[in-house]
Amino acid sequence: MAPAYDDPGVTDQPITRVPPHSGRGRRSRGGTLTDHTATGLADATRDPHAFIAGLPKAELHVHHVGSASPRIVSELAARHPDSKVPTDPEALVDYFTFTDFAHFIDVYLSVVDLIRTPEDVRLLTYEVARDLARQQVRYAELTITPFSSTRRGIDERGFMDAIEDARKAAEAEFGTVLRWCFDIPGEAGLESAEETVRLATDERLRPEGLVSFGLGGPEIGVPRPQFKPYFDQAIAAGLRSVPHAGETTGPETVWDALTHLRAERIGHGTSSARDPKLLTHLAENRIPLEVCPTSNIATRAVRTLDEHPIKEFVRAGVLVTINSDDPPMFGTDLNNEYAVAARLLELDERGLAELAHNAVEASFLDEPGKARIKSEIDAYTAAWLAP
Numbered sequence: 036m037a038p039a040y041d042d043p044g045v046t047d048q049p050i051t052r053v054p055p056h057s058g059r060g061r062r063s064r065g066g067t068l069t070d071h072t073a074t075g076l077a078d079a080t081r082d083p084h085a086f087i088a089g090l091p092k093a094e095l096h097v098h099h100v101g102s103a104s105p106r107i108v109s110e111l112a113a114r115h116p117d118s119k120v121p122t123d124p125e126a127l128v129d130y131f132t133f134t135d136f137a138h139f140i141d142v143y144l145s146v147v148d149l150i151r152t153p154e155d156v157r158l159l160t161y162e163v164a165r166d167l168a169r170q171q172v173r174y175a176e177l178t179i180t181p182f183s184s185t186r187r188g189i190d191e192r193g194f195m196d197a198i199e200d201a202r203k204a205a206e207a208e209f210g211t212v213l214r215w216c217f218d219i220p221g222e223a224g225l226e227s228a229e230e231t232v233r234l235a236t237d238e239r240l241r242p243e244g245l246v247s248f249g250l251g252g253p254e255i256g257v258p259r260p261q262f263k264p265y266f267d268q269a270i271a272a273g274l275r276s277v278p279h280a281g282e283t284t285g286p287e288t289v290w291d292a293l294t295h296l297r298a299e300r301i302g303h304g305t306s307s308a309r310d311p312k313l314l315t316h317l318a319e320n321r322i323p324l325e326v327c328p329t330s331n332i333a334t335r336a337v338r339t340l341d342e343h344p345i346k347e348f349v350r351a352g353v354l355v356t357i358n359s360d361d362p363p364m365f366g367t368d369l370n371n372e373y374a375v376a377a378r379l380l381e382l383d384e385r386g387l388a389e390l391a392h393n394a395v396e397a398s399f400l401d402e403p404g405k406a407r408i409k410s411e412i413d414a415y416t417a418a419w420l421a422p
């Protein structure tokens with residue numbers, strides 16, 4: 036299946052902070068997230084991309100290896116010619132065309148196999164931060180699967196030092212704050228859970244930027260409750276719980292994530308739309324969903340964007356955040372995901388700014404950090420809409 040969108044082509048552009056503009060916008064006919072009387076597209080005559088490109092944003096659901104740009108993947112593939120991953124960025128488009136979720140995971144793991152040294156880890160992390168900064172992402176929680184790297188022989192101390200070194204350099208050089216979510220690759224079994232929680236909680240290893248604990252990989256045949264002891268341990272060590280759930284299985288998996296893993300946010304949660312009680316629970320308890328629309332199409336979790344349940348989430352009052360998941364693998368980026376959301380939710384600039392606020396609100400930033408990005412969003416939007 037081909038990526039749903041053209042390659043956004045941002046990879047090799049310089050980073051520029053887009054200043055607030057005045058007089059570039061005009062009041063549009065679209066709506067906000069809470070205004071259900073929206074009349075149509077944000078503005079049928081205007082494309083939202085320019086506004087989105089400069090909008091300060093937070094990204095809460097994006098995978099480390101899954102963010103490797105075609106340039107990085109081809110560079111690593113050339114370094115490790117024994118791999119089946121193509122070295123030609125053009126050929127990667129076909130390679131990143133998935134028949135289903137299982138195929139996606141196979142391809143994903145072939146890219147994991149290319150990351151073999153702490154230098155590879157540092158390069159990847161730093162370049163991912165650069166790509167985020169180019170999109171005016173001020174804060175990102177990056178999901179990292181340390182087990183996949185340590186089991187392939189990367190030294191655990193070297194791994195932690197590499198991500199931390201890249202995090203500090205990215206903040207200093209690009210102004211983008213990175214935080215980590217360490218996830219268990221569920222299909223790799225309880226051994227991977229044991230190892231992930233050890234890496235996340237051992238005081239000698241635990242990186243400063245680590246804020247949360249997750250669970251990824253396939254859901255079918257990987258029941259969430261078995262991971263309860265590991266989440267309990269991570270939560271006791273001060274980490275926040277953010278498992279994937281309801282991406283490829285039904286709403287019962289989301290309930291399991293809430294009940295057994297004490298989820299504070301849900302990765303995807305797509306199938307929640309099939310359970311009105313669950314939607315009410317998510318809304319009433321302010322449990323955000325990390326929605327990744329293009330990912331859901333690329334892995335065939337949802338058939339078409341028009342069938343994506345995002346509108347039902349908003350209608351039910353669920354706190355929706357927009358995310359990119361594995362952007363180059365799905366031929367997307369965060370800006371494109373905001374454009375998709377604008378179309379599906381019929382949002383104008385204020386609605387898009389509200390979505391950006393949601394991500395900041397749902398993040399694990401401290402209150403002053405949240406306030407800083409929210410006021411940047413507001414200043415940018417006000418300047419854009421000024422007559």
Ligand SMILES: O=C(O)c1cccc(C(=O)CC[C@H]2O[C@@H](n3cnc4c(=O)[nH]cnc43)[C@H](O)[C@@H]2O)c1
Nearest residue numbers: 098101143180183218220222223251252253279361
């Ligand atoms: O590393 C291994 O050796 C290994 C062995 C068996 C299974 C696995 C996995 O299942 C790894 C899954 C991998 O996928 C990442 N990921 C990226 N995007 C998504 C997503 O949309 N939904 C679920 N998982 C996703 C996840 O972070 C894991 O690293 C590994």
Ligand SMILES: [Zn+2]
Nearest residue numbers: 098279302360
């Ligand atoms: Zn994911």
